[in-house]
Amino acid sequence: MTRPHGILRAGFPYLTTLGMRRVTNFPTDISFGEDEKLYILMRSEGVATIRIWSVNDMDELTDELEGFSSYGTEDGQFIWPVNILTGPNGDLFVSDEYTNRITRLDNEGNFISKFGEQGSGDGQFDGPTGIAFDPSGNLVVCDSKNHRIQRYTIDGEYLQSFGNFGSSGGELNLPWGIEVDENDDVYVADWGNNRVQVFNNDGDLKNTFGRTGSGDSEFQRPTGISVDSHGDIYVADWGNNRVLQFNKDGDQVWSFRGDATLSKVARNYMLTNAVPNRLRESGRLEDERYIRRPRSVRVDENFRLFIPDYESYRVQVYQKDFIELDETQFAAPLRNPTLEVT
Amino acid sequence: MKSDRKLVAHLMRRAGFGATPSELDRLTSEQTYDEIVEDLVNPERFNEIDMSYVERYYTGEPVAVHVGKWLYRMANTERPLEEKMALFLHHIFPVAWGKSEHGPSLYNEINLFRNVGMTNFGKILLELSKDPAMIFWLDNNENHKDEINENYGRELLELFSMGVGNYTEDDIKNASRSFTGWTFRQPLSLYPYGHHEAVFQFLPEDHDYGEKEFLGQRGNFDGNDIIDIIVKQPATARFLSRHLYNFFIEDEVQVPSWETIPPKNPEAIEELSTAFMESGGDMKVVLRTLFTSEFFKESSAKPKVKSPTELIVGVIRQTGEFSKPKPGIHEFAVTTLNGSAIEGPLAVMGQRLMNPPTVEGWHTGFEWIDSGTLSERVGFVEKQFSDPNKPGVAEMLSKAGTLDDNPEQLVGRCLDLLGALTVSDKTLLSLNTYAKTLSDEKGNAGVHNLIQMAASSVDYQFA
Numbered sequence: 001m002t003r004p005h006g007i008l009r010a011g012f013p014y015l016t017t018l019g020m021r022r023v024t025n026f027p028t029d030i031s032f033g034e035d036e037k038l039y040i041l042m043r044s045e046g047v048a049t050i051r052i053w054s055v056n057d058m059d060e061l062t063d064e065l066e067g068f069s070s071y072g073t074e075d076g077q078f079i080w081p082v083n084i085l086t087g088p089n090g091d092l093f094v095s096d097e098y099t100n101r102i103t104r105l106d107n108e109g110n111f112i113s114k115f116g117e118q119g120s121g122d123g124q125f126d127g128p129t130g131i132a133f134d135p136s137g138n139l140v141v142c143d144s145k146n147h148r149i150q151r152y153t154i155d156g157e158y159l160q161s162f163g164n165f166g167s168s169g170g171e172l173n174l175p176w177g178i179e180v181d182e183n184d185d186v187y188v189a190d191w192g193n194n195r196v197q198v199f200n201n202d203g204d205l206k207n208t209f210g211r212t213g214s215g216d217s218e219f220q221r222p223t224g225i226s227v228d229s230h231g232d233i234y235v236a237d238w239g240n241n242r243v244l245q246f247n248k249d250g251d252q253v254w255s256f257r258g259d260a261t262l263s264k265v266a267r268n269y270m271l272t273n274a275v276p277n278r279l280r281e282s283g284r285l286e287d288e289r290y291i292r293r294p295r296s297v298r299v300d301e302n303f304r305l306f307i308p309d310y311e312s313y314r315v316q317v318y319q320k321d322f323i324e325l326d327e328t329q330f331a332a333p334l335r336n337p338t339l340e341v342t
Numbered sequence: 343m344k345s346d347r348k349l350v351a352h353l354m355r356r357a358g359f360g361a362t363p364s365e366l367d368r369l370t371s372e373q374t375y376d377e378i379v380e381d382l383v384n385p386e387r388f389n390e391i392d393m394s395y396v397e398r399y400y401t402g403e404p405v406a407v408h409v410g411k412w413l414y415r416m417a418n419t420e421r422p423l424e425e426k427m428a429l430f431l432h433h434i435f436p437v438a439w440g441k442s443e444h445g446p447s448l449y450n451e452i453n454l455f456r457n458v459g460m461t462n463f464g465k466i467l468l469e470l471s472k473d474p475a476m477i478f479w480l481d482n483n484e485n486h487k488d489e490i491n492e493n494y495g496r497e498l499l500e501l502f503s504m505g506v507g508n509y510t511e512d513d514i515k516n517a518s519r520s521f522t523g524w525t526f527r528q529p530l531s532l533y534p535y536g537h538h539e540a541v542f543q544f545l546p547e548d549h550d551y552g553e554k555e556f557l558g559q560r561g562n563f564d565g566n567d568i569i570d571i572i573v574k575q576p577a578t579a580r581f582l583s584r585h586l587y588n589f590f591i592e593d594e595v596q597v598p599s600w601e602t603i604p605p606k607n608p609e610a611i612e613e614l615s616t617a618f619m620e621s622g623g624d625m626k627v628v629l630r631t632l633f634t635s636e637f638f639k640e641s642s643a644k645p646k647v648k649s650p651t652e653l654i655v656g657v658i659r660q661t662g663e664f665s666k667p668k669p670g671i672h673e674f675a676v677t678t679l680n681g682s683a684i685e686g687p688l689a690v691m692g693q694r695l696m697n698p699p700t701v702e703g704w705h706t707g708f709e710w711i712d713s714g715t716l717s718e719r720v721g722f723v724e725k726q727f728s729d730p731n732k733p734g735v736a737e738m739l740s741k742a743g744t745l746d747d748n749p750e751q752l753v754g755r756c757l758d759l760l761g762a763l764t765v766s767d768k769t770l771l772s773l774n775t776y777a778k779t780l781s782d783e784k785g786n787a788g789v790h791n792l793i794q795m796a797a798s799s800v801d802y803q804f805a
Contacts, residue, residue, distance in 0.1 A: 020533070020534035020535065021532065021533055021534055021535060021536055022533075025403075026401060026402070026403075043401070044401045044402035044403065044407070044679075045400055045401060045402040045404075045407045045410065045669070045672055045679060046402065046404075046407075046669075046672065046678065046679030047402065047679060079669050080399065080669065098668070098669055174395075176398075191398075220394070221394045221398070238394070239394055260535070262534065263534070265534075266533075266534035266535070269533065269534055270533070270534060273533065275531070276531035276532075276533050279528055279529075279530065279531040280530060280531065282527075282528040283527070283528045283529055283530040283531075283538070284527065284529075284530070284538075285530065287530065287538055288530055288535055288538070292536075293397075309535075310401075311536060312535040312536050313534075313535055313536050314534075314535055
């Protein structure tokens with residue numbers, strides 16, 4: 001897909017909220033399946049599982065929930081899973097920063113394969129976190145505690161590694177999230193350095209943005225990262241309880257702090273619970289809208305932004321509203337800001 | 343050596359959770375005893391633990407997860423006395439998860455203790471009186487100007503500051519009137535989107551602004567005034583000093599007996615009380631007085647049974663198993679979080695952190711010990727030291743060296759590596775006897791056994 005010359009940003013309205021406590025607890029990451037299906041990776045201490053959910057949410061809370069995988073070290077189980085990705089045939093790829101492996105499951109949860117082992121050599125991991133596919137279908141992995149990025153074939157054959165510990169340009173400190181765009185540029189959420197770094201496919205630094213803080217273009221432990229097909233970059237800003245949106249050059253254009261409303265399943269649950277409804281009447285209800293401790297952010301092919309709202313047990317969804325522009329509709333970049341009236 | 347190794351080890355066990363061999367090496371070679379105490383009472387000289395790093399790995403709603411995070415902090419903090427004071431305040435101002443099951447209030451209360459524990463006792467009591475967990479635990483949310491609930495007012499005087507015999511029933515009533523309207527705003531419910539914090543709220547329309555008489559003084563008192571008066575009382579100084587003595591120096595009888603049984607060391611209580619009164623309740627001054635006193639330095643010879651928390655945190659500091667986050671630290675509280683919960687060693691030993699049994703807290707000292715808990719304690723320590731690959735155990739093995747034809751020296755080195763541990767003559771004889779049976783062929787396995795035996799001794803159960 002070719003990026004448009006420019007886009008008219010019409011807005012980024014809130015769309016909906018999915019899930020609730022009991023069914024989508026501690027959503028760490030999500031991936032997309034067919035027919036509006038979502039795979040929600042749920043992780044907390046002692047719990048690791050994948051919930052199958054729908055963008056259409058669920059009408060009523062039921063015990064007949066779809067999902068698979070559990071906490072453990074056997075094949076197909078996870079201890080500290082971080083990312084989930086949908087790959088060829090709808091297979092799912094899950095990173096686990098404790099067992100130091102990448103696991104491949106089919107879309108019904110059956111174990112297919114795994115690769116990785118503890119270590120700091122080629123083909124080894126110390127806490128793999130973010131995973132992403134490159135344009136060739138290889139897997140790029142944040143090898144977090146080794147402070148580096150590694151590339152593998154989809155079958156786990158080692159291809160490449162770059163990065164080392166530090167805070168200078170190109171160096172990494174416990175990187176968490178990763179994304180690769182259609183040009184094979186690699187975007188890394190550099191967790192410990194509170195910044196994003198962009199590398200080309202040889203591992204050379206192309207761009208860096210962000211610094212420590214809570215203002216514009218500032219982070220408190222960036223976790224997940226995604227890039228849409230316009231080149232816009234979305235970063236989950238864990239400690240600031242928000243998601244920041246940057247254009248392809250790394251300029252912040254938007255922030256998402258949360259607009260949650262009651263999901264369909266939550267509404268129906270609350271209709272049968274009188275006491276919580278009374279408590280909502282005297283509590284500070286506004287707090288309920290905000291994102292809490294996001295660990296991931298994902299954007300689908302329809303430009304819907306999915307924010308797994310980790311400590312609120314739900315997913316908030318936004319819809320990018322835009323018009324693509326051609327050369328006549330979008331002026332050349334300005335070298336300097338201007339105060340001319342336009 | 344700038345300071346005495348055994349004395350520093352004693353200090354670090356009581357003011358913190360014990361020192362590793364390399365920490366003892368560094369402290370004793372670089373600092374005098376008084377300099378070490380100054381560092382302990384000035385925790386701001388050291389970095390706070392990076393909780394973003396801890397919470398990157400440890401997450402979850404069950405209280406056991408939060409107990410696990412606290413254990414991790416205790417084991418890895420660079421501010422051991424700050425963390426020990428949080429535990430102390432949890433002992434004397436106990437609030438249990440069992441009543442409310444509102445997790446954030448409990449975790450925030452421990453944070454509160456951490457933040458104020460080394461400030462001023464008046465500030466501690468004031469923040470405690472505004473703490474939603476305490477307000478709910480002792481029903482001050484039900485203390486209205488037209489319908490007083492005396493629960494908090496009573497315990498504030500009886501258990502939290504002065505002790506029985508130093509106030510009247512009218513003082514309780516008027517203290518309670520002064521705290522009317524001190525409540526918290528209703529937090530949102532757990533469903534559908536998880537817990538939200540509770541926040542203190544003062545409701546002026548529900549506060550009794552009338553004149554009150556409290557401990558012989560008259561005025562239109564509110565909670566602030568009541569606490570100001572309490573902190574100026576010699577009874578408060580004595581009561582808190584006895585708590586500190588019991589927690590840091592020597593096992594005393596339990597609090598309900600304090601009215602009738604005098605302190606074991608009245609001179610020490612007097613010294614601490616004087617420091618409290620002269621400083622206006624400055625906890626740093628009181629703690630500095632305590633740790634530099636002769637009675638503290640002599641207290642290593644006095645029985646002080648480790649609480650289950652002290653025992654467990656001390657062990658995991660020494661084994662180094664959780665020097666970085668790894669799964670399973672919650673298992674010290676609850677062994678499974680997904681399915682039927684089975685209580686972990688903390689609870690089996692009698693201390694469910696964040697869930698104390700009553701408003702009196704835990705009965706301490708030798709009441710920690712019965713045949714069941716002693717067996718659990720010894721078995722726990724033996725098991726924790728059984729893996730020679732744990733970093734701390736591996737360090738001990740590398741430093742312990744080999745037999746060298748001198749079994750007694752080997753025993754001495756092993757005891758030193760366990761925190762300059764002092765053992766009874768009987769234990770020492772047993773260890774020496776075992777060491778003499780070791781041959782060089784047994785190599786590390788024999789030395790490892792020796793370390794395990796020493797750690798499994800009754801002597802190790804004392805702080």
